[in-house]
Amino acid sequence: MDIELSASDLSFREEVRQFFRDNAYKPGEDYAKWRLDWFAKAAAKGGWDVPKWPKEFGGPGWSPTQHYIWEQETARATLPWDMPFGVGMVAPIIMGYGNKAQQERFLPDIRARKVNWCQGYSEPGAGSDLASLKTKAVLSADGTHYVVNGQKIWTTAAHIADWMFCLTRTDDSGRKQDGITFLLFPMKQPGIEVKPIITLGGAHSVNSVFITDVKVPVENRIGEEGKGWTYAKGLLQHERTGLAGISRSLVALEGLKANAASVPRGNGTLLDDPDFRAKVAALEIDLLAAEFTELRSLASAQAGAAPGPESSILKLKGTEIQQRIQKLTVEAAGLYAAAWGASQPGPKFARGGMSGYLASRAYTIYGGASEVQKDVIAKNVLGIKRSQA
Numbered sequence: 001m002d003i004e005l006s007a008s009d010l011s012f013r014e015e016v017r018q019f020f021r022d023n024a025y026k027p028g029e030d031y032a033k034w035r036l037d038w039f040a041k042a043a044a045k046g047g048w049d050v051p052k053w054p055k056e057f058g059g060p061g062w063s064p065t066q067h068y069i070w071e072q073e074t075a076r077a078t079l080p081w082d083m084p085f086g087v088g089m090v091a092p093i094i095m096g097y098g099n100k101a102q103q104e105r106f107l108p109d110i111r112a113r114k115v116n117w118c119q120g121y122s123e124p125g126a127g128s129d130l131a132s133l134k135t136k137a138v139l140s141a142d143g144t145h146y147v148v149n150g151q152k153i154w155t156t157a158a159h160i161a162d163w164m165f166c167l168t169r170t171d172d173s174g175r176k177q178d179g180i181t182f183l184l185f186p187m188k189q190p191g192i193e194v195k196p197i198i199t200l201g202g203a204h205s206v207n208s209v210f211i212t213d214v215k216v217p218v219e220n221r222i223g224e225e226g227k228g229w230t231y232a233k234g235l236l237q238h239e240r241t242g243l244a245g246i247s248r249s250l251v252a253l254e255g256l257k258a259n260a261a262s263v264p265r266g267n268g269t270l271l272d273d274p275d276f277r278a279k280v281a282a283l284e285i286d287l288l289a290a291e292f293t294e295l296r297s298l299a300s301a302q303a304g305a306a307p308g309p310e311s312s313i314l315k316l317k318g319t320e321i322q323q324r325i326q327k328l329t330v331e332a333a334g335l336y337a338a339a340w341g342a343s344q345p346g347p348k349f350a351r352g353g354m355s356g357y358l359a360s361r362a363y364t365i366y367g368g369a370s371e372v373q374k375d376v377i378a379k380n381v382l383g384i385k386r387s388q389a
């Protein structure tokens with residue numbers, strides 16, 4: 001998509017590109033050191049290490065167009081590894097609902113990427129229906145701490161996390177959305193047991209976390225007791241917008257086209273095949289529409305609005321698009337996609353084709369399954385009321 005960029009936007013884009021060129025990882029460098037240096041240099045640029053944070057918390061205060069440019073450029077550059085749970089997820093909650101002491105205590109380490117976080121929301125029996133969660137937090141008689149017991153599941157990166165932000169139940173007498181309390185606690189302590197879950201693509205990224213008699217000081221409670229659902233909902237919308245991955249899909253689609261153009265088919269290549277071309281064209285059209293939705297979402301965020309139902313549209317369409325790209329990649333690789341391991345035969349792009357495809361099955365589940373996003377869109381965008389039948 002071409003949006004008209006002003007002279008100052010063009011010069012900003014060049015500055016971003018220059019920064020990425022100057023600070024690119026060089027083979028053989030100490031990766032961990034390069035990563036932390038990269039974030040420190042981005043911070044010195046005036047909040048480039050936390051582009052989405054508000055200015056008062058150290059963010060760059062960019063315009064929607066500058067955010068758009070950043071997204072586009074980051075999809076093309078190789079950025080240091082970063083988890084979404086700290087900077088992108090728990091930080092906005094701490095900024096919005098935490099007290100000053102919590103902001104001073106947690107935000108600097110999150111910003112410096114010194115602490116890895118994980119998200120303890122889902123439980124067996126409480127995924128889409130998250131408000132049914134049962135992990136119990138009981139306030140001590142002297143009111144100084146909670147004692148937490150329960151089980152979380154599908155917890156990404158729990159095995160490498162230092163802290164968890166966790167939804168717990170402190171009251172089950174009323175509506176299930178009431179009585180949920182948002183707590184923060186360290187992962188490396190007695191009473192926390194992390195068990196790996198190996199997913200379809202063969203990777204270990206998710207876990208079960210068993211929580212037994214874990215003491216959490218009241219100072220680690222975000223906001224009011226029983227109001228955690230309100231805070232969690234805000235966070236889900238941030239998460240959904242982030243999961244759409246529109247800029248990454250734009251780059252991946254370019255890669256798919258280049259790969260298809262390298263696969264012989266008849267007198268030409270796979271990219272000349274009318275059936276394959278039609279699928280790529282449909283993908284391009286949907287991606288363009290999703291890109292416009294992302295721009296609308298950026299514009300309203302810039303105007304100070306919290307992410308609204310458009311984050312559900314983005315999550316739904318963005319993750320489906322990512323899956324379609326993976327599927328067409330496997331189609332382009334043909335039988336070669338099925339081979340596993342580094343020394344497999346066939347074109348280079350086929351490597352990891354099938355494991356990527358299998359892993360992408362989860363995109364339309366985590367962060368709220370597609371059916372749930374459709375419910376949100378039906379209710380909040382289309383105004384369709386649930387039938388009473």
Ligand SMILES: Cc1cc2nc3c(=O)[nH]c(=O)nc-3n(C[C@H](O)[C@H](O)[C@H](O)COP(=O)(O)OP(=O)(O)OC[C@H]3O[C@@H](n4cnc5c(N)ncnc54)[C@H](O)[C@@H]3O)c2cc1C
Pocket residue numbers: 118119120121122125126127128129153154155156157199206362365366367368369370371372375
């Ligand atoms: C790879 C991966 C990483 C994850 N990481 C995390 C994490 O870090 N932290 C965390 O807390 N959670 C995480 N999750 C959990 C994720 O958020 C849940 O899997 C998701 O919310 C769905 O819940 P569920 O698995 O319990 O499925 P269910 O809610 O049981 O859903 C099963 C099926 O029923 C459908 N369904 C459910 N409700 C409705 C409805 N109202 N209308 C129509 N259909 C419906 C769903 O769409 C789905 O197809 C992760 C999941 C995966 C797969």
